Amino acid sequence: SYELTQPPSVSVSPGQTARITCSGDALPKEYAYWYQQKPGQAPVLVIYKDSQRPSGIPERFSGSSSGTTVTLTISGVQAEDEAAYYCQSADSSGTYVFGTGTKVTVL
């Protein structure tokens, strides 16, 4: 199996841009997905296939990929975006892996 590494925390002021990175050796070959999890709640998918946004997810959430790193960007951060964010990927062998998680704090 492989690992996905995220920074433990990111702090951002309201209205600013938060960028959360996720690094892994398999990411040049495999898509990444992003989930938001607020305390006491189940995760919610916010980005799939590196940069696609599910219906109902605000446009301020976007994703990008470059080499072994994928990035979730939250533009114009709002207080309600304070949450933990997890990247996730999978390979053709049927193994799925989540990143270590990043806690986003809105100052």
Next chain:
Amino acid sequence: EVQLVESGGGLVQPGGSLRLSCAASGFTFSSYWVHWVRQAPGKGLVWVSRINSDGSSTSYADSVKGRFTISRDNAKNTLYLQMNSLRAEDTAVYYCAREPAPLCSSATCYYSYYMDVWGKGTTVTVSS
């Protein structure tokens, strides 16, 4: 409304067994792959297991292989996780989540690999 509802969690002694269930509603359950994902207290998400649409293919994380068994009953719209030889480190909230089934042509299949709907979870505590 699309919904997944887990049940069956509780307190169990080390070495014991427990069976979790996940009831699906609001969508065609048999058209989706389904997963179990767990989260230990204060920790991150960890993938546990996955089963394909008709139950013919399963995969497991190394940490549970040989101890946990995933299964499904499409007639009952229900996913299961049989957990045996439980350890303290299995203590967690267990979520079920669905994955859109792959789209296949004659030449290849396009897999989703993501989980678009999650249940609220059920808590498993392994302790003496």
